[in-house]
Amino acid sequence: METFKWIxxxxxxxxxxxxxVAKLNAFAHGDAPPLEDVLSDLYGVSKQELVLTAGAQxxxxxxxxxxxxxxxxxxxxxxxxxxxxxxxxxxxQVQVGNVWDAPLEPGGLILFSNPNNPTxxxxxxxxLAELADEAWRRGAYLVxxxxxxxxxxxxxxxxxxxxxxxxxxTDKFFTSDIRVGWAFGDxxxxxxxxxxxxxxxxxxxxxxxxxxxxxxxxxxxxxxRNLSIIRPNAEALLAAFPNxxxxxxMPIALxxxxxxxxxxxxxxxxKGVKTVPGRFFQAPYSIRVGLGVEEPERFREALRILRxxxx
Numbered sequence: 001m002e003t004f005k006w007i008x009x010x011x012x013x014x015x016x017x018x019x020x021v022a023k024l025n026a027f028a029h030g031d032a033p034p035l036e037d038v039l040s041d042l043y044g045v046s047k048q049e050l051v052l053t054a055g056a057q058x059x060x061x062x063x064x065x066x067x068x069x070x071x072x073x074x075x076x077x078x079x080x081x082x083x084x085x086x087x088x089x090x091x092x093q094v095q096v097g098n099v100w101d102a103p104l105e106p107g108g109l110i111l112f113s114n115p116n117n118p119t120x121x122x123x124x125x126x127x128l129a130e131l132a133d134e135a136w137r138r139g140a141y142l143v144x145x146x147x148x149x150x151x152x153x154x155x156x157x158x159x160x161x162x163x164x165x166x167x168x169x170t171d172k173f174f175t176s177d178i179r180v181g182w183a184f185g186d187x188x189x190x191x192x193x194x195x196x197x198x199x200x201x202x203x204x205x206x207x208x209x210x211x212x213x214x215x216x217x218x219x220x221x222x223x224x225r226n227l228s229i230i231r232p233n234a235e236a237l238l239a240a241f242p243n244x245x246x247x248x249x250m251p252i253a254l255x256x257x258x259x260x261x262x263x264x265x266x267x268x269x270x271k272g273v274k275t276v277p278g279r280f281f282q283a284p285y286s287i288r289v290g291l292g293v294e295e296p297e298r299f300r301e302a303l304r305i306l307r308x309x310x311x
Contacts, residue, residue, distance in 0.1 A: 003080045003280045012274035014302035019252045020172040021226045021292035026211035035213040044157035050184040051194045056147045059167030059183035063143045066192035070107035077283035079117040106139030113145040118254045118288045120247025132160040180204045180212035233291040233299040251292035259311035
């Protein structure tokens with residue numbers, strides 16, 4: 001994956017490449033109810049409709065294997081692992097600019113991030129229900145990566161479940177030093193995911209589950225802390241780049257450029273600022289900027305370098 005390779009290998013003083021928020025230490029705190037109980041209560045689902053995973057992408061991968069789609073619809077732009085998954089598994093892929101343009105036929109699957117990474121485009125619960133209902137009537141399925149959903153909504157109960165699987169994890173929003181994931185949705189698909197997971201990777205471990213339960217049970221506190229970093233950074237970014245594609249409270253923004261995005265990102269690296277080229281998300285001539293890692297004072301300094309080094 002070009003995105004992961006870039007983020008892991010490129011070194012800079014200021015991190016505007018990471019799409020999460022500055023980390024929290026969950027291991028230094030007290031107990032919480034079992035993680036499965038916390039998640040069941042949060043989403044209003046039964047434990048039979050929920051399975052723990054190693055991360056959101058494992059949830060997406062196992063849902064894909066459980067459904068065995070005849071073709072997959074992805075959108076442009078989109079998170080690179082989502083775009084690459086159908087190709088990797090040899091399944092026919094159809095790319096569209098909007099999920100509402102997806103062809104719906106028996107055995108099909110719409111695979112997308114909601115909110116979208118990198119644009120922040122978001123379907124609310126009503127829109128998800130409309131899309132899920134139309135897909136189900138036509139024999140198709142939805143797999144939705146909702147890892148950024150906590151940033152933009154608190155309305156997470158009573159999501160449509162029939163023919164749908166959602167994948168999430170502690171990464172990005174909760175940002176502990178662990179990565180514990182979960183998938184929930186259609187009970188029949190979740191049962192298959194649980195079977196596949198038990199065959200290959202029965203984790204997460206108990207101490208990881210306890211740490212994740214502590215984080216998720218304090219979702220409101222975590223959100224307030226996150227927004228205290230993101231909001232001033234977003235305000236500063238939009239003042240400097242009013243044309244940035246941004247949904248309020250997301251930890252990422254997509255900033256259009258007038259030059260080659262990789263060349264610009266390399267130039268910024270030379271000045272000590274790490275961003276991510278947009279072409280990794282099928283959004284060339286733009287860069288993705290992370291808003292959640294650097295504290296506002298450091299972010300403003302990184303932003304000054306961005307403006308000085310711009311196209």
